[in-house]
Amino acid sequence: MIPFLLIIVPLAGAVLAALWPDERSRPWLLPAVGTVHVGLTFWLLFNPPPVAPDAWLAFDPLARAVLPMVSLLFFVCSIYAVAYLRLRQERPNRVFIALLLAILGLLSAGHQSRHLGLLWIATEAVTLAAVPLLHFNGTPRAFEATWKYLLVGGTGIALSLLGSFCLGYASLHGGGEGDLTFVALMAQGAGLSRPWVLIAWVLLLVGYGTKMGLAPMHTWKPDAYGEAPAIVGALLAGGVTTVAFTAILRVRAVVSAAGAGAMADRTLLVIGLFSMLVAALFLLGTRDFKRMLAYSSVEHMGILSIGAALGGAGVWAALFHVWSNGLTKGALFLSAGNIRRAAGSASMDEVRGMAVLAPRSAMIFVAGMFAVTALPPFGPFFSELRVVRAALAQPGHGFAVTMFLGCLLFAFFGLTRVVFGIVDGRPRPGTRAGRRFVESAGVILPPLALMGLSLWLGLFTPAVLQEAWSAAVAQLFPNP
Amino acid sequence: MNNGHLNLLIGLAMGLNLLALGSNRLPSLIRVMSLQGVVLGLMPLLMERIDWQVAAVALATVAGKGLLIPGLLRRAMRAANIERELDPFIGFVPSLLLGAGGTIAAVALARALPLLPEHAGSLLVPGALASVLTGFILLIGRAKAIAQVCGYLILENGIYLFGLLLIHSTPLLVEAGVLLDLTVGVFVIGIIVDRIQRAFDSLDTRKLTALRE
Numbered sequence: 001m002i003p004f005l006l007i008i009v010p011l012a013g014a015v016l017a018a019l020w021p022d023e024r025s026r027p028w029l030l031p032a033v034g035t036v037h038v039g040l041t042f043w044l045l046f047n048p049p050p051v052a053p054d055a056w057l058a059f060d061p062l063a064r065a066v067l068p069m070v071s072l073l074f075f076v077c078s079i080y081a082v083a084y085l086r087l088r089q090e091r092p093n094r095v096f097i098a099l100l101l102a103i104l105g106l107l108s109a110g111h112q113s114r115h116l117g118l119l120w121i122a123t124e125a126v127t128l129a130a131v132p133l134l135h136f137n138g139t140p141r142a143f144e145a146t147w148k149y150l151l152v153g154g155t156g157i158a159l160s161l162l163g164s165f166c167l168g169y170a171s172l173h174g175g176g177e178g179d180l181t182f183v184a185l186m187a188q189g190a191g192l193s194r195p196w197v198l199i200a201w202v203l204l205l206v207g208y209g210t211k212m213g214l215a216p217m218h219t220w221k222p223d224a225y226g227e228a229p230a231i232v233g234a235l236l237a238g239g240v241t242t243v244a245f246t247a248i249l250r251v252r253a254v255v256s257a258a259g260a261g262a263m264a265d266r267t268l269l270v271i272g273l274f275s276m277l278v279a280a281l282f283l284l285g286t287r288d289f290k291r292m293l294a295y296s297s298v299e300h301m302g303i304l305s306i307g308a309a310l311g312g313a314g315v316w317a318a319l320f321h322v323w324s325n326g327l328t329k330g331a332l333f334l335s336a337g338n339i340r341r342a343a344g345s346a347s348m349d350e351v352r353g354m355a356v357l358a359p360r361s362a363m364i365f366v367a368g369m370f371a372v373t374a375l376p377p378f379g380p381f382f383s384e385l386r387v388v389r390a391a392l393a394q395p396g397h398g399f400a401v402t403m404f405l406g407c408l409l410f411a412f413f414g415l416t417r418v419v420f421g422i423v424d425g426r427p428r429p430g431t432r433a434g435r436r437f438v439e440s441a442g443v444i445l446p447p448l449a450l451m452g453l454s455l456w457l458g459l460f461t462p463a464v465l466q467e468a469w470s471a472a473v474a475q476l477f478p479n480p
Numbered sequence: 481m482n483n484g485h486l487n488l489l490i491g492l493a494m495g496l497n498l499l500a501l502g503s504n505r506l507p508s509l510i511r512v513m514s515l516q517g518v519v520l521g522l523m524p525l526l527m528e529r530i531d532w533q534v535a536a537v538a539l540a541t542v543a544g545k546g547l548l549i550p551g552l553l554r555r556a557m558r559a560a561n562i563e564r565e566l567d568p569f570i571g572f573v574p575s576l577l578l579g580a581g582g583t584i585a586a587v588a589l590a591r592a593l594p595l596l597p598e599h600a601g602s603l604l605v606p607g608a609l610a611s612v613l614t615g616f617i618l619l620i621g622r623a624k625a626i627a628q629v630c631g632y633l634i635l636e637n638g639i640y641l642f643g644l645l646l647i648h649s650t651p652l653l654v655e656a657g658v659l660l661d662l663t664v665g666v667f668v669i670g671i672i673v674d675r676i677q678r679a680f681d682s683l684d685t686r687k688l689t690a691l692r693e
Contacts, residue, residue: 117650144688147625154632155619162612162639168646173596178649195593223691 002040002049003059003112006067009036010105017098026097027085030078033101034071037108041071046464048471053183056115065465065472066246067111069323070239072453073330074104076446077231080334083442084231087341096136099129103235110243116164116180119247123160123211126240127153133232134224145223152210152220160207160247163200167254170196182250186478189257197258204251205267211244214271214305215278218298222286225294226346230337233290237297237333238326245304245322249315252308253476268309269400275302276407283414289339290346292418293332296372299411300325300380303387306404310390310397312473317386319469324379324457325372331450332368334443335361339422342437348418353427360439362423364447369419371454373412379457384408483601486526490607490641493519494583497614500634501575505564506557506626510550513630517545520637523644534647541640549633553626570621582613604645611638623686 013033020026044059045068051058059067081100085093103126110122134149135142168180173193176184185192210217225233248268255264279299286292300321307318336346338361343351354362371378374385388404391397457465496516503509521542524534557564568575586609593605615635619628643650 141690144691147685147688148691151619151628151632155616155635158632158635158639162608162642165639165642165646168650169642172646172649173594176649178646180650193594199593226691 002044003057003063006037006040006044006059006108006112007057007105009033009040010101010108014098014101014105017101018094020094023089023093026093027082030081030097030100031075033104034075034078037104038068038071038075041068044068045468048468054181056118056181057109057112058114059112060114061468061471061475062246062249063111065319065468066242066322067108069326070107070111070242071104073238073326073450074235076330076450077234077334080443080446081231083440084229084337086442091136091138095132099133100231100235103129103133103239107239107243111246114182114250116167116182116185119250120157120161120164123208123243123247124157126243127157127211130232130236130240134228136229136232137227139227142227145220145227149220149224152217156207156210156217158207159203159210163203163205163207163251166196166200166203167192167251169193170200170258182254185254186257190259192254192258194258194260197255197260198263201251201255201260201264201267205248205271208244208247208251209271209305212241212248212301212304213294213298214301215275215298218275218278218294218301221298222282222291222294225297225333226288226291230333230340233293233337234330234333237293237329241297241301242322242326245301245308245318248305249308249318249476256477265309265311268305272302272305272307272309273400273403273407275299275305276404276411280407280410280414283411284417286414286418287348288346289348289351289418289422290336292415293329293336296332296411296415297329299407300329300372302407303384303404306400307387307390310387310394312477313393314387314390315476316469316473317383317390319472320386320461320465321380321383323465324383324454327450327457328368328371328378328380328454331364331447331454332372334447334450335364335368338437338439338443338447339365342439343422348421350428351422352425353423355423357427358437358439360444361447364444364451366419366423367451368447368454369415371451373415374408377455377458379454382458382461486523487601487603489519489523489526490603493637493641494603494607494610497583497611497634498576498579500630501579501614501617502572504566504572506566506624507554507564509566509627509630510553510557513633514546514550516634516637517547517549518542520640521546523641524647527644527647529648537647545633545637545640553629557626566627567623568621569623570617575617575621578617579610579614582617583610586610586613599645604641608638608642611635611641614638625685628685 010033013029017026017029020029045064048064049059051060106122106126106129110119110126113119113122131146131150135146167185170192171185171188172178173196174188174191176188206217213221225236252264255261276299279295279302282295283292286295303321304318307314307321339354339358340346342358343354345351371380374381388401391401493516496512500509500512503512521538524538527534587606589609590605612635615631615638618631618634622628622631
């Protein structure tokens, strides 16, 4: 019952938000639903429910390993949202709030989908629901970003549907009864028609990879993250991408059961390294600190993809990285949103001296930058270390590890260049003249809490999470 | 499956792909797309078993792809009051050559793939691949937002053709979801088109160039 509540409560909240008459009190629905949702997911994290093997929707080990992070991120962002929407009273927030809640419900559905078709429907719905959120600001640049997001994302979704059909046909050709649950597909294993499995894998990887933002399908990301409000960026980077990642993990398990696991791992490794390389190169060139976060996200999606390519230990590390990256990215997006508001621009050509203008946000931003570039003792350091160790445990990955570390180094140069460019120095004359940005508790505590969580995740990785990740690995690799 | 008649319709749809690539005016492109939608909607009715699910898919396809979506696009076109000429990134002749080459490649590729005996003589797989390719060419090769939407719809039509292979084995949920999402998707795209118009006074995506490195 509770797994369904995770979907129904936010969707009911969305309907309520759409009907709620008062503009000023409506934002409080976000933390209200967020609290219930985070409570339910953490209760389920500690008390995993039994999973019927043929269930289409269930809080299975993989959902348990990832969904609590999404829920936690949403909860923190929802508190930020109350303060943020108070600053943006000039814009109606009915659609914005209703869709944020709908996205939470649809993400819960996507993470819990154990059926190929259902998973696709949930991902498609999340993509469409995010569209109006991207042009919340209503500027021409926001429209441009939305249009690109829709075209690239829509094509990605179309290809993942085609891939799902191909996988369905692989099952049908192999004598399957048309049962498209992942359990049934894995059970059919080598009985799946191999050529169709290979085609399905390519299409699904490209399709869900577009949603995740792996290069070269990442082109929507810098525009969308650059123009969207900070909470939307945080939720896209930490929530929507993870549902695509778990989709890839579930499909990879099927492909592996069909006997093509080695091929799948090679493609994941190559596309992961390519994403890191592209991200590192663009990070060295970008001058906009919100677009910088998007390229950093492409880099971390690459790391997830590499982890997924490295067998059980690698997937464990990738699930760890989903948590550490999602929470740290959240802190970066929220503090970047504050800086953007205080400075009135997102370009390092126009923004200087934020350590003076918005000292607390700048401090969190710098700390988040160090965390996301894998400096100890934050979470990403430990999860990336796990990925490297998983790679070194297998022979023949020397080149990949070298390239991985090289890309991390270049990303570090790129990120520090932009971050210190905007934090240091004297504020530009005239920046202060406008109305001053007040760093209230509502906009400072949420990113600070996320940074704290990232630190805590690194220093004391909780036993229950480690156990949840191990259980998810056991689900994805039934016979190691 | 009534292979002969079905193949005739698929052949027609593939011909319409080429016609879409050669269209140099927006209204004719929309007309071609709407005709293709109707052709696609008739296909499930030629399947060997027609139950109410199959009939519902056929009806929804004719209504959605054949009437509703082209209507929305025409409305968007009128509301935006844009020029009817399509100025392409990829010229009409190169597009046609690409499309024709792609169709041949699709037939060749489909022969290499293993098919169930009941699908063996069918053009569904090559038709699907050719339509997906046509959709891509239009998406990449046309500057007008509405023409890109048409390209996207032809791409979706290709996926629909492929879905016909599975129409008896996949549950209704998947099929319903496909149609619902398609409609919603275009609806959303329509709204966006409307907004782009207001923001830029044009439907030329070449003006969407503020965001880049």
